[in-house]
Amino acid sequence: MVEAGDHKDPAGDQITPGRARGRPYGGVDGDLEEIVRRGRGQLRAWAAKEALGKAFAHLFPAAMVVPCLALIGNLIGLVGPSLWPFATVTTAVLALVAPFVIVAVYALVVVLREKTDRRVCLALFDKLLDLRGRLQAADEFLSRGPVSPFEHAAVEDAGPFARQALETELPPVRTPPPVLKARRWPLGAVSVLVLGAALLLGDAPSLAVDAPVALVDEQPTELVALAETAMEEESEPPVPKESSRRSLDGQRMAAQSEPGSEGERDRAARSQTGTGDTRSSFAKSSTAASLARQAGKAAAGASGEGSSKKEKPRERPAKPRRENPSRPEEAKEEEPETSKGVSGGTGRSSGSRTSSSDQPPADDKARNDEAEGDATDDAEEEEDEEQKGASTSKPMLNNRKAAVDRSLSPSGLSDQENDQANGRGGPSGLKKTRGVAAMLLGVPMPDHLRGKSNPGRIKVERERADPEPKTSLAADATNRGSRQESIGYLPHLALAPWMQDTVRDYFLAERARDLAGSDSAPTTTNSSGGT
Amino acid sequence: MTTADEARARAAEFKAVFAKVKAEVGKMVVGQEHVVDGVLTAMMAGGHVLLEGVPGLGKTLLVRTLSEAVSLAFSRIQFTPDMMPADIQGTMVLTETAGGGHELTFQQGPLIANLILADEINRATPKTQSALLEAMQEKQVTVGRRTIHLEEPYCVMATQNPVEQEGTYPLPEAQLDRFLFKLIVGYPAESEYHAILDRTTGADDVDIEHVTNGEEIRQLRSTVRAVAEPEAARTFAIRLVLATQPGSELAPSSVSECASLGSSPRGVQGLILGGKVQALLDDRFAVSADDIRAVALPVLRHRILLNFRAQANNVSADELVEDVLKSVQPPHAIAA
Numbered sequence: 001m002v003e004a005g006d007h008k009d010p011a012g013d014q015i016t017p018g019r020a021r022g023r024p025y026g027g028v029d030g031d032l033e034e035i036v037r038r039g040r041g042q043l044r045a046w047a048a049k050e051a052l053g054k055a056f057a058h059l060f061p062a063a064m065v066v067p068c069l070a071l072i073g074n075l076i077g078l079v080g081p082s083l084w085p086f087a088t089v090t091t092a093v094l095a096l097v098a099p100f101v102i103v104a105v106y107a108l109v110v111v112l113r114e115k116t117d118r119r120v121c122l123a124l125f126d127k128l129l130d131l132r133g134r135l136q137a138a139d140e141f142l143s144r145g146p147v148s149p150f151e152h153a154a155v156e157d158a159g160p161f162a163r164q165a166l167e168t169e170l171p172p173v174r175t176p177p178p179v180l181k182a183r184r185w186p187l188g189a190v191s192v193l194v195l196g197a198a199l200l201l202g203d204a205p206s207l208a209v210d211a212p213v214a215l216v217d218e219q220p221t222e223l224v225a226l227a228e229t230a231m232e233e234e235s236e237p238p239v240p241k242e243s244s245r246r247s248l249d250g251q252r253m254a255a256q257s258e259p260g261s262e263g264e265r266d267r268a269a270r271s272q273t274g275t276g277d278t279r280s281s282f283a284k285s286s287t288a289a290s291l292a293r294q295a296g297k298a299a300a301g302a303s304g305e306g307s308s309k310k311e312k313p314r315e316r317p318a319k320p321r322r323e324n325p326s327r328p329e330e331a332k333e334e335e336p337e338t339s340k341g342v343s344g345g346t347g348r349s350s351g352s353r354t355s356s357s358d359q360p361p362a363d364d365k366a367r368n369d370e371a372e373g374d375a376t377d378d379a380e381e382e383e384d385e386e387q388k389g390a391s392t393s394k395p396m397l398n399n400r401k402a403a404v405d406r407s408l409s410p411s412g413l414s415d416q417e418n419d420q421a422n423g424r425g426g427p428s429g430l431k432k433t434r435g436v437a438a439m440l441l442g443v444p445m446p447d448h449l450r451g452k453s454n455p456g457r458i459k460v461e462r463e464r465a466d467p468e469p470k471t472s473l474a475a476d477a478t479n480r481g482s483r484q485e486s487i488g489y490l491p492h493l494a495l496a497p498w499m500q501d502t503v504r505d506y507f508l509a510e511r512a513r514d515l516a517g518s519d520s521a522p523t524t525t526n527s528s529g530g531t
Numbered sequence: 532m533t534t535a536d537e538a539r540a541r542a543a544e545f546k547a548v549f550a551k552v553k554a555e556v557g558k559m560v561v562g563q564e565h566v567v568d569g570v571l572t573a574m575m576a577g578g579h580v581l582l583e584g585v586p587g588l589g590k591t592l593l594v595r596t597l598s599e600a601v602s603l604a605f606s607r608i609q610f611t612p613d614m615m616p617a618d619i620q621g622t623m624v625l626t627e628t629a630g631g632g633h634e635l636t637f638q639q640g641p642l643i644a645n646l647i648l649a650d651e652i653n654r655a656t657p658k659t660q661s662a663l664l665e666a667m668q669e670k671q672v673t674v675g676r677r678t679i680h681l682e683e684p685y686c687v688m689a690t691q692n693p694v695e696q697e698g699t700y701p702l703p704e705a706q707l708d709r710f711l712f713k714l715i716v717g718y719p720a721e722s723e724y725h726a727i728l729d730r731t732t733g734a735d736d737v738d739i740e741h742v743t744n745g746e747e748i749r750q751l752r753s754t755v756r757a758v759a760e761p762e763a764a765r766t767f768a769i770r771l772v773l774a775t776q777p778g779s780e781l782a783p784s785s786v787s788e789c790a791s792l793g794s795s796p797r798g799v800q801g802l803i804l805g806g807k808v809q810a811l812l813d814d815r816f817a818v819s820a821d822d823i824r825a826v827a828l829p830v831l832r833h834r835i836l837l838n839f840r841a842q843a844n845n846v847s848a849d850e851l852v853e854d855v856l857k858s859v860q861p862p863h864a865i866a867a
Contacts (some may be wrong), residue, residue: 119763119863123650127864133819137761141817150759154816156535412775 028155031162032122032139039121043169044111049175051110055103060187062099066091067191070198078201088199095195125165135165429522538816541754545811549575551742554863555600560593561730561752562723569714570688571828576804577752578711579667579687581702581833588716590690594648599746602741603684605644612698616662619673619681637677642666645682646743649689653699660706663687665827667752668707684748704792704836711801713825713833739796758807759817767820767861768802771827773856775835783858786851789841794834801830820861827854 070091086094122135138158141151178487495503549571556567556675566582573580582590591607595709598605621640625633627799642662652660666672670681691702692735705771707713719727730737735837774781776793786793805826828849835848 117863123861123863131823132813132815133761133763133817134815136763137759137817137819140761140763141759148757148759149534149541150757150816152535153538153542154759337817 028138028159028162029142031159031166032142033134035125035135035162035165036118036121038140038166038170039124040116042124043116043121046175047114047116048107048111051107052103053175053177055106055110057181057184058106058190059099059103062102063095063191064187064194065102066095066098067198070095071194071201074198074201084198085151091199092195095191125168128170129161129165131158131161131165175347183320205456262282310404328509532787536577538757541757542811542814543555545575545751546814548743548747549812552600554591554598554761555739555742556596557594559730561726562719563589563593563716565591566714566716569712570594571632572805572808573712573825574601574684574686574748575623575751575755576711576801576808577684577686577755578801578804579689579709581707581710582688582690582716583693583713584690584716585694586692588718589665590716591648591650594646594688594690596739597688597788598648599739600742601646602744604682604745605648605749606641606644606647607648607650608641608651610659612654612656612700614655614659616659617674619659620662620666621676622674624837637674637687639679642672643679643681645684645686647685647687648812649687651691652689653691653702655702657700658797660700660702664705664709667706671682682745682802684699684745684752708795708797710833711805712829713827755807755811758810760803760807761817761819763862764802764806764820764823767859768799769824770804770859770862771802771823771831771855772796772798775831775851781859782856785846785854786835789837789844789846790835790851791838792836798831798834805830820864824856827856831855 070084070086071083076083083092119136122139123133125131126135134154135158138155141155146152146155231371251488547563552571553567553620556571560567570580570582574597582593584590589635595605617640621638621641621643623635624638626636647659649663651662666681666685667687670683670685672679672681687710691699770781772794773779774780774783775786775790775798777787777790779786779793782790782793802823803818806822809822809825810816810818831852832848835851837848837851839845840846843852
């Protein structure tokens with residue numbers, strides 16, 4: 001066995017320890033640096049191959065990216081400007097190339113993010129040459145400066161092994177070949193199908209080419225005029241004048257009398273929804289509430305006609321059947337009012353609410369009543385109702401706060417500030433909890449318990465008294481007599497099974513012996529008697 | 532002589548003395564190489580050894596032979612259930628003086644020596660077993676108001692029989708933890724029986740020579756403690772000990788299920804000290820993770836307390852240590 005201190009390098013040559021090379025520790029530090037460099041390169045190559053293998057396994061999912069993007073872009077292009085700018089050939093090329101690019105980029109990112117520790121590089125050679133951590137230990141002692149004699153010796157001891165490590169060729173990096181998992185093969189077929197669909201959609205003509213152009217070309221002249229009129233009337237008192245209403249009605253009539261007025265109203269309504277600021281500015285004004293509401297109603301009615309053609313087809317044919325031609329404007333005004341909770345609400349209130357569910361039930365009921373009145377064709381009643389609503393209830397709707405939030409979401413979940421918080425449990429940020437109130441008892445409970453009245457103060461009095469001895473007679477002892485009856489069940493020790501068998505055998509044997517004796521005795525007697 | 536040369540000289544001396552003692556013990560004890568190595572390693576590292584094996588395997592012979600080889604004050608204590616602490620520590624006895632008077636003097640017990648053979652230690656009551664605690668850890672014995680510091684090197688080598696458990700008292704955890712190694716003495720191989728017969732049934736007597744002494748062993752112990760310990764080896768030892776503790780993040784599932792107690796910090800000390808001896812024996816000047824791994828089983832096996840599930844499923848502490856060694860990897864280790 002090699003004695004400590006008599007070190008030989010792997011070639012068998014005697015190694016002079018210490019500073020034989022003129023450098024501290026024989027240049028171990030430089031050798032270690034070179035080992036670290038080689039090890040780092042090896043580990044990076046290893047990591048790169050491993051990352052490529054892992055990324056290659058995701059090739060089919062990566063192949064889905066471009067076809068999906070193309071499909072989505074072309075689907076959007078059906079109703080608007082296409083978001084997929086590439087042609088068919090380019091798309092196909094991209095779909096083929098992109099997966100490999102994604103895989104390569106992924107592997108590159110993994111390699112660049114790989115932080116190879118210096119000690120890991122040394123551990124690679126320690127393990128490869130079975131050096132039992134000599135290189136790692138020497139590097140650690142060198143980095144902090146060897147202190148003890150054994151640390152100096154450990155550094156010097158690592159010198160020949162470091163040179164051996166430098167001369168050792170690292171084995172080629174071998175990683176298992178990348179495998180495309182069978183369960184991901186269908187993704188390839190799916191990507192091809194998606195790509196085909198995307199290419200077909202890319203060649204298909206757009207379905208919504210004219211509509212946007214028409215919207216852009218046509219100006220919502222009548223609504224703009226209404227808005228301007230409403231702005232002019234802002235300074236007027238809140239009660240609408242008949243003259244202004246007639247002027248508005250006249251304008252509306254003029255608009256309706258034009259050919260294709262209905263389609264124009266639709267387009268005007270669409271454009272009006274795009275200019276919601278105008279309507280909201282109307283709604284903000286409480287003084288010109290009625291005019292603004294009418295303008296909003298007109299816009300909303302127009303949009304309602306356009307949007308709810310399919311939803312409420314029965315209401316639209318009912319309008320031309322009105323027999324009172326003197327008030328066509330009333331019917332036109334009433335039509336959006338009855339058919340539109342959505343747009344009507346939008347026009348009257350802040351303009352931000354678009355859902356009919358936001359309307360309070362009372363408002364819906366009133367609107368339903370209006371619809372019934374419309375069905376009875378009572379124009380006078382409608383007029384009165386309209387005026388009443390316009391003058392009393394609807395201006396109040398403009399100032400109406402948001403409905404009280406009845407949701408039972410736990411408090412504290414939404415800590416966002418809400419401008420509409422009214423301090424009444426509305427949609428404020430923190431106070432949303434209704435759980436406590438809902439859990440209160442519905443049955444009134446008495447808040448006190450009946451009890452006994454206090455007995456009051458207890459008074460204890462002590463009286464001095466001398467003890468008096470009491471005489472007692474001694475009892476004479478009597479004879480209890482003897483017991484005549486059974487004393488009852490007396491438990492006995494339970495015997496073990498083997499002991500029970502032994503006792504049973506013993507008594508059986510005794511009995512057999514007795515029987516044998518009794519049998520033999522008469523015989524003997526008989527025999528003797530006989531003889 | 533440079534500092535490195537000094538270290539080399541000390542390491543060479545250690546290895547030479549170790550080899551000589553081992554050769555002397557080998558004259559009497561046949562086979563059981565790992566047991567002999569373990570006993571010598573524990574003695575050089577400054578620890579105590581618990582030898583476990585069935586009767587007749589040479590446990591007592593090994594320790595008695597070692598005491599002859601190292602020329603240390605040796606005493607043997609045969610533990611019995613009626614033994615009292617005073618029987619091993621010593622007690623005050625009334626003696627007659629030269630002038631005809633009487634005085635109380637302290638009569639030392641067998642515990643006060645250099646090498647103690649505590650034979651069948653599990654036959655003594657816990658009261659008597661506890662008398663060893665102070666001697667093993669603090670290297671001193673306290674009787675009444677008298678405290679006797681034990682001379683270095685001090686090494687307790689205890690034996691116990693794992694089979695005859697009737698009338699025995701299992702060692703408490705505090706006692707077990709004080710043993711650096713627990714070595715399992717197994718049956719010899721077939722080839723070793725021939726040598727055993729030759730040495731024990733023949734006419735020739737085997738003479739054991741003193742190859743070292745207490746002073747030299749003290750120097751060798753300081754040599755062991757001077758061995759460098761890199762951060763990687765130290766971290767590996769700590770992780771191994773943590774992995775024996777159920778509930779630890781490093782503990783494998785088998786440890787969490789079958790162990791109720793893990794190793795204490797004494798386990799880390801044992802791993803490092805045992806690893807240093809291994810490094811010196813391997814011509815190295817720094818401990819490596821392989822050295823720690825080599826001594827992990829004798830250091831950790833008696834520090835893991837098995838629970839009922841382990842006993843019901845016949846899971847041994849050795850299996851748990853093997854699982855720990857598989858699950859814990861040295862720092863900066865790379866896969867093959």
